Amino acid sequence: MKGLMIMENNVLLATFKNQLSAFEALADIKAKYLGENYVITQAAVVKKENDSLSFKDGFEVNANGNIGFLNGGLLGGLIGIIGGPLGVIFGGTIGALLGESHGEKADKKVVGIFEDVSKYLVNDHYALILLTSESDTSELDNFLNKYEAETILRKDASIVRKDLELAEEYERKLKTDVEYKELKQKFENKSKEIKSNLDNFSEKVKANAEAFTEDLTKFVLDLKNKFKK
Template identity: 50%
Template sequence: MENNVLLAVFKNQLSAYEVLNNIKGNFVGKNYVITEAAVVKKENGKVVFKEGFEVSSNGQVGFLSGGLLGAFVGIIGGPLGILFGGSLGALIGESRGNAEDEIETGILADTTKYLTDDNFGLVLLATEEENSELDEYLKKYDEEIILRKSANVVQEEVELAKEYEKELYKTAAYDEFKKMANEEKDKLKIKVDDVLANLKDKFEEADSKIKLEVAKLREKFRK
């Protein structure tokens, strides 16, 4: 038995919801068990979660709130979503120094690659004895694409994506701090410049008064 993550895209966009609703009540097949499922949609270049479910260890169906697909959806819906058009796979492959890994760990990028704007996709986590049964089931709904990746590979990809996300947040936080610091420095400079200008005005005013008084005294002594 293998744990796999599947991405299915259908010709009829509503089929993603139809399959989700059908497998919610029939998640066990002869050669497979579906434990997590999610419908996602690409909106303005970003993949967003729409609806999903997970099956607990006692067979109860509930809202998708965690697990592998929960983390998967969280990543593709987060700040790194804009990088999943291919650059993330390259980063992961580069970090391991293995070009094959770049191809192996591509379901995050594939989800954005094979979904066009306003289109829906179905993502499944399934334990399979063999692939054909679930493939045949999905083909009944006139699928365009079925991609399958090992759940272990996807888990590793998600963990690596989380690391990149943390670094992204650190960079963003640093950039924001630097921006605020520069703004405060500019504000302080403006305040100092204002104080100096004010002192200069007062000094020039006082200097004029002193010069006037000295001129008066000189005039007085001349008399």
């Protein structure tokens, strides 16, 4: 087995202050996705603005070596989570929120990659995120340093995938909870409104029996219209 290269699958995050540097690095890596010691299968440039991540450009390489637009996969899911509703709380209160639902051990696991992104990618700066298999990290490091990368860090891709799965599970739970709370609040508000309408209607009936039929018809029509909204 002598000479066998051991490839490590990593998610690499390189941050840049300069927009041009980030896009030049992406264009260059797209042309050189296969190096002596690395293979890039997904790449994306993102920007952090107002504590939220936005996707700018990217690509993926399929099994046949053809390059196409980044469409899902590990990086797509990662960017979707950080750039979505949970983005504003990653690296902040997400630890406490996840701890309540999944326990301290799960909390520490999920914060990993998201906390790093929050910590090292500051507002108005750019990042190049790569999904790469490497036998030697120095080749990509030297490549990225040509573009004056501020920070270069790596996470085991399998751990990132687990982090992402846990975050997606939490996002689904949070969405369900939010929808439930909104539905419950809407129902309670509507119930109060109906009760108020009924009380008002009762007073009208007592005050003017002759208007009963007209008021009842109007009340029912109004009620139907409100529930249609």
